[in-house]
Amino acid sequence: MSELLIDTITKSYKKYKALDQITLQISPGMFGLLGPNGAGKTTLMRILTTIVEPTAGTITFGDVTWKQPEAVRQLIGYLPQKFSLYKHITVTEVLTHIATMKGMTRRKEQAVADVLEKVNLQDHRHKKIKELSGGMVRRVGIAQAILHSPKIIVVDEPTAGLDPQERIRFRKLLRQLGKEATVIVSTHIVEDIESICDTLAVLKKGHVIFNGSLQTLTEMAANDVWEMEASKEAFFDAIDELDIISSKYENHRYRYRVVSTNPLPGAKHVTPNLEEAYMYLMGQAQR
Numbered sequence: 001m002s003e004l005l006i007d008t009i010t011k012s013y014k015k016y017k018a019l020d021q022i023t024l025q026i027s028p029g030m031f032g033l034l035g036p037n038g039a040g041k042t043t044l045m046r047i048l049t050t051i052v053e054p055t056a057g058t059i060t061f062g063d064v065t066w067k068q069p070e071a072v073r074q075l076i077g078y079l080p081q082k083f084s085l086y087k088h089i090t091v092t093e094v095l096t097h098i099a100t101m102k103g104m105t106r107r108k109e110q111a112v113a114d115v116l117e118k119v120n121l122q123d124h125r126h127k128k129i130k131e132l133s134g135g136m137v138r139r140v141g142i143a144q145a146i147l148h149s150p151k152i153i154v155v156d157e158p159t160a161g162l163d164p165q166e167r168i169r170f171r172k173l174l175r176q177l178g179k180e181a182t183v184i185v186s187t188h189i190v191e192d193i194e195s196i197c198d199t200l201a202v203l204k205k206g207h208v209i210f211n212g213s214l215q216t217l218t219e220m221a222a223n224d225v226w227e228m229e230a231s232k233e234a235f236f237d238a239i240d241e242l243d244i245i246s247s248k249y250e251n252h253r254y255r256y257r258v259v260s261t262n263p264l265p266g267a268k269h270v271t272p273n274l275e276e277a278y279m280y281l282m283g284q285a286q287r
């Protein structure tokens, strides 16, 4: 399978650069795009899906270049962050309609049946959209994105608004799709990336500040994540002083974790998780 090559992409809005010379090489499988609000993720997604044209730079996948938007649209399936559907028609009707809009004339019924099976919605195919849960609607969203068997699937904020069970189910579905395609998951929810992606890029203010494996990122923070223990009173004092990432109350004591480049008295090093490594990276990028 080909690699997606994003080469020095810049997007300017007047003098403001929403993206500044972004270069990424994305292999098949699950790729995460992480960053705070305003980092430029949505702009990059929109460029990838040909909704917006870059100011400069090129994108290629095999012999397709982004100068050929029609060819790119055959290649890409997109589930945007804000996804709405006609509420009063059934799942099958909506997917058949979208297949028609995509210009699929042959094998339309079969394609709809196949995607319904992939996203596990066969039993709900005759339900109206308004009768579905949030998780099911997201799955219809994925179904419409993969109707034409795209090689690249772009998903923006995949689990926003879903309850914990639906999140887990939706992440499993994405992981499944990553076995056959390049799946790009854009989010500011670290957990979404941690549980399903192998590699990731972190964007901040239009720049790539990290690009690599999850392991490399957590290793970068290995010397700067600490665990401490304190009484309730001391813990509440510490909240004001430190950036506490997580805490646990056990046997009348608080155990809590902190990212700090300075050693902390009485603290011991712990192996960072992705959220801690991300906090570390954001702190470093401010320097």
Ligand SMILES: Nc1ncnc2c1ncn2[C@@H]1O[C@H](COP(=O)(O)OP(=O)(O)OP(=O)(O)O)[C@@H](O)[C@H]1O
Pocket (backbone or CB within 6 Å): 013, 017, 018, 035, 036, 037, 038, 039, 040, 041, 042, 043, 044, 188
């Ligand atoms: N059409 C536009 N005109 C001017 N500025 C824009 C436009 N679209 C985006 N921007 C700016 O570009 C920057 C990046 O926006 P973008 O939506 O890509 O960020 P994001 O990382 O996706 O954040 P969010 O999660 O909030 O959508 C922001 O500062 C935004 O205000």
